[in-house]
């Protein structure tokens with residue numbers, strides 16, 4: 001990579017709105033700037049930054065292999081001893097997926113910090129430069145070590161997992177409804193971080209090109225099993241139910257889940273609700289029925305992130321039993337809450353914790 005011999009931060013540029021401009025042809029907003037331009041917009045930095053252009057895409061266009069390529073580039077950059085930390089500039093739409101995958105695979109104390117923008121680079125008041133300055137500061141800091149991957153956005157530092165994009169246009173694009181932010185970076189670069197969470201052991205890097213299919217199926221009033229069956233027909237090895245409430249579907253989907261699990265498909269129940277755990281409590285097609293049919297409750301993991309985890313586990317070729325264990329452990333609310341002072345989730349009646 002020809003990295004500088006002095007300590008530096010590596011900026012991995014992938015595109016997104018932070019690198020986007022208005023297309024002269026059709027007026028749409030498209031990723032256009034290389035990483036050097038994105039960095040220049042942030043002004044001079046006290047820390048040296050090496051730019052690596054990985055791709056130039058809106059993050060809504062990324063594939064699982066693209067996400068793995070980002071993780072591979074992180075590993076390559078961390079093989080250089082002078083690398084202090086990594087910044088990934090990324091579209092906000094699917095930052096929660098790539099950052100979570102990076103967090104799952106991260107086996108190094110040095111920080112990996114994802115950031116982006118809500119306003120394009122050619123807007124009159126872009127937010128990308130400020131976000132990038134904060135990300136570089138954090139990636140170069142000793143305070144951020146040992147915390148895996150982080151998202152820094154609009155001054156807030158957010159942990160993975162359970163962080164997701166919760167605003168389509170507001171500058172405060174991300175939140176973590178369950179765990180909250182872990183700290184902040186002020187506009188002048190002061191870092192304030194809470195206690196570092198205990199980390200689960202890292203996953204091995206899955207191979208690219210496996211083509212393993214994992215689909216998300218939404219549950220809603222009147223939903224039938226048509227889309228679930230279509231996913232299976234398309235070859236899905238895993239299905240995430242974006243269920244209602246505590247993780248509920250209906251009797252028809254419950255029957256479909258039972259058959260799919262019997263055929264070796266991993267079915268995970270997540271929820272469309274923003275906060276709180278998924279639990280198998282209700283019958284008649286609710287979460288209890290789904291769990292009895294063999295679905296795995298995702299704990300605090302929302303569909304975007306548990307789909308990423310499931311795809312990684314299946315690509316690693318783990319057994320069904322191992323996949324289920326990993327999902328239960330990595331979504332476990334008591335573990336995700338444990339190292340911080342966030343209030344614990346109150347127990348629910350009717351079903352013991354998994």
Ligand SMILES: NC(=O)C[C@H](N)C(=O)O
Nearest residue numbers: 016017058059091092093
């Ligand atoms: N704000 C953004 O970055 C959204 C953009 N569409 C993306 O995800 O690439």
